[in-house]
Amino acid sequence: MLEKLTRLQNYLSQDFLGGPRLIKLSALINFQKGGTLPLVLFLMYWFDNYSAEAWVYAGLHGSYGICWLIKDRYFPDRRWDIKITLGGAFMSFALVLGLYWLFPLILISPWFHEEGFALASWFVGLCIFIHTMGVVIMMTSDAQKYYSLKYNPGLITEGIFRRTRNPNYLGEMLIYATYALMASHWLGWAVLAWVWSGYFWVNMILKDRSLSRHEGWEAYKKQSGILFPTIPGFKSRHK
Numbered sequence: 001m002l003e004k005l006t007r008l009q010n011y012l013s014q015d016f017l018g019g020p021r022l023i024k025l026s027a028l029i030n031f032q033k034g035g036t037l038p039l040v041l042f043l044m045y046w047f048d049n050y051s052a053e054a055w056v057y058a059g060l061h062g063s064y065g066i067c068w069l070i071k072d073r074y075f076p077d078r079r080w081d082i083k084i085t086l087g088g089a090f091m092s093f094a095l096v097l098g099l100y101w102l103f104p105l106i107l108i109s110p111w112f113h114e115e116g117f118a119l120a121s122w123f124v125g126l127c128i129f130i131h132t133m134g135v136v137i138m139m140t141s142d143a144q145k146y147y148s149l150k151y152n153p154g155l156i157t158e159g160i161f162r163r164t165r166n167p168n169y170l171g172e173m174l175i176y177a178t179y180a181l182m183a184s185h186w187l188g189w190a191v192l193a194w195v196w197s198g199y200f201w202v203n204m205i206l207k208d209r210s211l212s213r214h215e216g217w218e219a220y221k222k223q224s225g226i227l228f229p230t231i232p233g234f235k236s237r238h239k
Helices: 002-015 025-046 052-074 086-108 121-151 167-183 186-211 217-223
Strands: none
Touching: 002 086, 002 186, 025 052, 025 086, 052 086, 052 121, 052 167, 086 167, 086 186, 121 167, 167 186, 186 217
16 A cells, blocks of 8 residues: 555656656756745735734745745755656645745735734744744654765764654654644644645654664664654653
């Protein structure tokens, strides 16, 4: 079942409608990430919404996009280096990348909330806290993965990967959960449910299957969680 889902994902995001592969997937991702701050500022101008919530959102989502571009420059994920068809680029944007731009639209436009919508100060502070933790976890894990695999290919069982096998996904989930919290609308959570279940979770399962071929896998699996970090000693007391 997972293999079929993966083949479908690859077809939709890479080969949809066929034809020559002209566009690098990394370039499409960078366009979406780097274009987020200008988009949010444009939405603020278009809807004449310069509220504190809109400015905080611009700072959070906009800075994450810049962090992504820095990450791609200095420790890129080679998975995104593949070339895709024009149809694949359209589907990648329509099914995943473009959906992320719904969050600022929900928050800034008057279409999804009643007049006078505002977030409590403590809630905004909580969102900033979660977002900061997510960015640090994501950037740290991607940097460690890049340099570890560059100089010593194999299982990464130390550092931020010691207790969780997917800290990069965990960090990104915290980041986008912040945007859903800021938007405060069910549609934002529907987008995350779609991406997390149809893409993140499938990839984490397939990654486990790939890692299981390496020596030391069983010991590493026992000491780490697939997503959330394990607590040392917790399992041994609750067997």
